[in-house]
Amino acid sequence: GAVVSQHPSRVICKSGTSVKIECRSLDFQATTMFWYRQFPKQSLMLMATSNEGSKATYEQGVEKDKFLINHASLTLSTLTVTSAHPEDSSFYICSASVTSSYNEQFFGPGTRLTVL
Amino acid sequence: AQKVTQAQTEISVVEKEDVTLDCVYETRDTTYYLFWYKQPPSGELVFLIRRNSFDEQNEISGRYSWNFQKSTSSFNFTITASQVVDSAVYFCALRQPQTGANNLFFGTGTRLTVIP
Numbered sequence: 001g002a003v004v005s006q007h008p009s010r011v012i013c014k015s016g017t018s019v020k021i022e023c024r025s026l027d028f029q030a031t032t033m034f035w036y037r038q039f040p041k042q043s044l045m046l047m048a049t050s051n052e053g054s055k056a057t058y059e060q061g062v063e064k065d066k067f068l069i070n071h072a073s074l075t076l077s078t079l080t081v082t083s084a085h086p087e088d089s090s091f092y093i094c095s096a097s098v099t100s101s102y103n104e105q106f107f108g109p110g111t112r113l114t115v116l
Numbered sequence: 117a118q119k120v121t122q123a124q125t126e127i128s129v130v131e132k133e134d135v136t137l138d139c140v141y142e143t144r145d146t147t148y149y150l151f152w153y154k155q156p157p158s159g160e161l162v163f164l165i166r167r168n169s170f171d172e173q174n175e176i177s178g179r180y181s182w183n184f185q186k187s188t189s190s191f192n193f194t195i196t197a198s199q200v201v202d203s204a205v206y207f208c209a210l211r212q213p214q215t216g217a218n219n220l221f222f223g224t225g226t227r228l229t230v231i232p
Contacts, residue, residue, distance in 0.1 A: 034219050043207065044161075044222045091159055097218055105211075105220060107153075109160040 002028045004096045006108035013084055014116055021079045021111045023094030029074035030096035034105065035067075038091040050077050084115045119143065120210050122223035129198050130231050137193045137226045139208030145169075150191045151209040151220065152182065161207075167191065198230045 003026040013019050023033055032051050036044040048069050050056040056069035068080040077096075081088055091112050095105040121140045129135045141150060152164040165175065167184050175182050179196045195202055205227045209220040 032218060041227075043224045044220075046219045046221075049219055093159075093161065095220075104166075105218075107161040107163075109158075112159065 002026075002096070002098070002104075002106040004030075004094065004106045004108040006092075006094055006111050008111060009109060010112045010114075012114045012116065015085055016083055018080055018082045019084055019113060021081075021092055021094075021113075023077045023079070023096065023108050025075045025096040025106070028096075028098055028106075030077075030098060031074065032097040033071055033077040034095045034097070035069060035077075035079050036093045036095070038093060038110075040091075044093060047079075081113065084113070086115045089113055089115045119221040120208050120223035122206075122208055122226050124226045125224070126227045126229070128229045128231060131200060132197050134194060134196050135198055135228065137195075137206050137208075137228070139191045139193065139223060141189050141191065141208070141210045143189075143210060143212055145212045145214040147214050149211040149213070150184065151211070152191075152193050153207045153209065154204045155207060155225070156204045164193075164206075195228075198228075200230050200232050203228055203230045 005024045007022045011019055034049050035047045037047050038044045046059050047062045048056045048058045050069045050071035052071050052074050058064045066082055071077040091110050093110040094108045097105045119142050148169045150167045154162040154164055165182055172184050181194045183192045205225045207225045208223040211220050
């Protein structure tokens with residue numbers, strides 16, 4: 001099956017710093033990538049949808065200036081958490097989608113962010 | 117409105133018991149897809165099954181089986197002869213491509229603990 005990687009897998013940062021998370025589709029080209037956030041013992045909530053070469057579409061309540069998404073190529077999307085605060089500590093998961101009859105999504109392993 | 121409901125927050129069973137995880141969904145689309153994912157403690161989502169709205173045939177894969185009932189908008193998941201390795205959080209999810217959204221709506225998850 002298709003493989004999606006995320007880097008880093010775990011990051012700890014100080015409050016006020018910015019953190020970049022990369023999501024890569026390793027063996028296929030992803031027309032669309034999704035970013036989800038999962039707080040402890042909660043479900044995955046969609047943050048934004050990004051299509052290669054265009055601006056990301058953010059879900060209601062997600063600050064686009066705080067969570068910067070760049071989808072510069074068909075194999076790479078990045079999420080930058082700017083001026084991170086402890087409440088941003090969460091598990092961030094990306095998925096990559098291939099245009100097909102199913103528009104199948106393949107999930108990355110996730111990035112655990114801890115903001116001190 | 118909650119699109120996917122997993123009423124069981126936590127379930128504990130003794131090893132070798134059968135267990136059924138419930139999932140009820142809500143959609144106005146005539147074409148949609150339902151999924152089950154397993155999330156072990158490592159956090160990575162493991163794809164278990166995809167079912168489209170036109171295929172109500174139940175499916176069995178080893179110890180896993182799924183019962184899709186459009187009449188009750190349910191897509192329940194049964195693990196037969198449970199094992200300790202089945203301990204994880206299980207998510208049911210819905211995709212509604214007709215509305216133009218290819219992202220997944222996740223239920224709140226059911227934490228399954230299999231006691232040896």
